[in-house]
Amino acid sequence: MSAAARRAFAPNWAARAGFAALALYVVYATAQLDLTWARLSIGFGEAGRLFARMLPPNFARWELLAEGMLESLQIAVLSTALGILLSLPLGLLAARNIAPWFVAVPVRGFIAVCRSLHYVIVAILFVKALGFGALAGVAALTVASMGFIAKLFAEAVEEISMKPVEAARAAGGGTLAVLIHAVLPQVASRFTGFCLYQLDSNLRNSTLVGIVGAGGIGGTLFAAFKRFDYDFVSAILIAIIALIFLAELLSGRIRAAMR
Amino acid sequence: MLAPSPPLSIRGLFKEYVPGKPVLRGLDLDVEAEGITAIIGPSGTGKSTLLRCINRLVEPTSGEIRLHGENLAALRGRALRLARRRIGMVFQEYNLVERLSVMENVLCGRLGHVALWRVFLRRYPQADIDRAFALLDAVGLPEHATRRADALSGGQRQRVGIARALMQRPDLLLADEPTSSLDPRTAVEVLELLARLTGEVGVPVLLNIHNVELARRFARRVIGLSEGAVIYDGPPDGLRDAHLRAIYGGEDWL
Numbered sequence: 001m002s003a004a005a006r007r008a009f010a011p012n013w014a015a016r017a018g019f020a021a022l023a024l025y026v027v028y029a030t031a032q033l034d035l036t037w038a039r040l041s042i043g044f045g046e047a048g049r050l051f052a053r054m055l056p057p058n059f060a061r062w063e064l065l066a067e068g069m070l071e072s073l074q075i076a077v078l079s080t081a082l083g084i085l086l087s088l089p090l091g092l093l094a095a096r097n098i099a100p101w102f103v104a105v106p107v108r109g110f111i112a113v114c115r116s117l118h119y120v121i122v123a124i125l126f127v128k129a130l131g132f133g134a135l136a137g138v139a140a141l142t143v144a145s146m147g148f149i150a151k152l153f154a155e156a157v158e159e160i161s162m163k164p165v166e167a168a169r170a171a172g173g174g175t176l177a178v179l180i181h182a183v184l185p186q187v188a189s190r191f192t193g194f195c196l197y198q199l200d201s202n203l204r205n206s207t208l209v210g211i212v213g214a215g216g217i218g219g220t221l222f223a224a225f226k227r228f229d230y231d232f233v234s235a236i237l238i239a240i241i242a243l244i245f246l247a248e249l250l251s252g253r254i255r256a257a258m259r
Numbered sequence: 260m261l262a263p264s265p266p267l268s269i270r271g272l273f274k275e276y277v278p279g280k281p282v283l284r285g286l287d288l289d290v291e292a293e294g295i296t297a298i299i300g301p302s303g304t305g306k307s308t309l310l311r312c313i314n315r316l317v318e319p320t321s322g323e324i325r326l327h328g329e330n331l332a333a334l335r336g337r338a339l340r341l342a343r344r345r346i347g348m349v350f351q352e353y354n355l356v357e358r359l360s361v362m363e364n365v366l367c368g369r370l371g372h373v374a375l376w377r378v379f380l381r382r383y384p385q386a387d388i389d390r391a392f393a394l395l396d397a398v399g400l401p402e403h404a405t406r407r408a409d410a411l412s413g414g415q416r417q418r419v420g421i422a423r424a425l426m427q428r429p430d431l432l433l434a435d436e437p438t439s440s441l442d443p444r445t446a447v448e449v450l451e452l453l454a455r456l457t458g459e460v461g462v463p464v465l466l467n468i469h470n471v472e473l474a475r476r477f478a479r480r481v482i483g484l485s486e487g488a489v490i491y492d493g494p495p496d497g498l499r500d501a502h503l504r505a506i507y508g509g510e511d512w513l
Binding site for chain 2: 161170185
């Protein structure tokens with residue numbers, strides 16, 4: 001065999017076939033969904049008109065805006081606090097190196113259920129169960145926070161060094177004393193990080209649950225959309241963006257201080 | 260303090276991690292009220308298992324372990340925790356909580372005594388704090404109380420480990436390869452410290468150690484283990500090359 005025939009890289013036929021199939025499916029799906037340039041250009045035109053009507057933002061109804069934002073903020077803070085309180089024991093019980101398997105496995109299952117549904121769906125369920133208003137929003141976001149923090153916290157606990165745990169047990173420490181002295185110090189800073197991240201996303205999420213009637217600025221936003229008050233819509237959007245920026249700034253500061 | 264019978268008495272201690280493959284095979288051992296008893300033997304021969312059976316970090320398969328008459332092997336729950344408070348342990352890799360301060364690590368020795376809320380709020384009784392400071396002075400770390408454990412060198416960490424064990428006012432101290440992670444000079448210094456401080460309060464020490472020379476130098480008695488059974492038991496100067504060959508096997512390394 002000549003030297004030129006030797007291949008340095010084997011052809012990956014599976015990858016080539018996969019990319020070809022993906023390209024074909026994209027073409028097929030585009031045709032199926034009737035996505036055409038004509039529709040896109042009409043859409044861009046409409047969007048231009050929408051933006052034109054959004055400007056300038058109208059803060060005349062600032063009281064309504066402030067009320068909604070405040071409610072969203074309260075939903076976010078309350079649900080994060082409740083979620084943290086509940087996720088602390090849940091996370092410890094779900095950690096397989098701390099809890100016995102017959103506890104860890106069902107708790108993990110419970111956490112998985114909390115995480116399996118999107119929070120908007122959970123919010124719809126709570127609106128049906130508890131009625132319209134902030135209570136449903138707080139409940140929905142608490143479930144979401146609990147699932148998120150508990151899962152990550154359990155994983156962090158599973159990564160700790162068991163050596164200090166062994167030492168604390170050898171000194172005669174009871175289960176809770178060992179947790180407080182040897183487990184929590186190893187995961188405290190990561191736990192704080194998860195909580196800050198969850199507060200961040202709850203601020204965002206709390207602006208949305210209102211759309212399904214679970215309280216907060218989302219309801220005001222949705223109503224403004226339906227009444228074609230686009231200048232008020234843009235005022236609400238600006239307020240939400242400002243709030244998220246502020247939260248980002250604050251949690252960044254706290255994170256830096258924790259290091 | 261001194262009991263007429265040996266404070267620690269082990270009878271027929273069996274341990275198998277895998278059924279049918281015993282690590283300890285019916286071990287009998289008495290430990291006197293004072294001084295260092297060194298346990299030497301090849302890796303995997305059950306030295307660590309023996310120490311961990313005594314404070315029940317490892318569950319013995321069968322046998323009796325009596326500390327001042329009480330059978331540790333039969334204890335459960337609260338009784339076991341109360342017994343563990345009387346047994347200090349020093350670990351090869353120090354087993355400190357790295358993110359906590361030296362003082363907090365030393366006070367870990369009081370975990371079995373102090374109320375939970377005090378542990379949580381770090382409101383330890385003043386007597387404990389005074390004793391912790393005294394122990395930090397004794398192990399030569401008077402200025403280090405508020406430093407984080409992960410800021411210390413290996414030798415300093417092991418000194419904290421010794422202070423933590425003595426904080427318990429133990430009836431017995433278990434030291435599992437306390438110098439294996441240290442350089443030779445620090446190893447000697449740490450063992451000197453361990454011998455001096457435990458000698459002052461008359462606490463017997465059970466010391467696992469790989470270094471035969473150090474065992475000879477610091478121990479009052481040497482026990483040679485091989486395959487879970489006692490090969491040699493006697494004073495350090497009675498330990499001959501023939502014993503070492505029997506304990507570790509082979510010829511050429513001596």
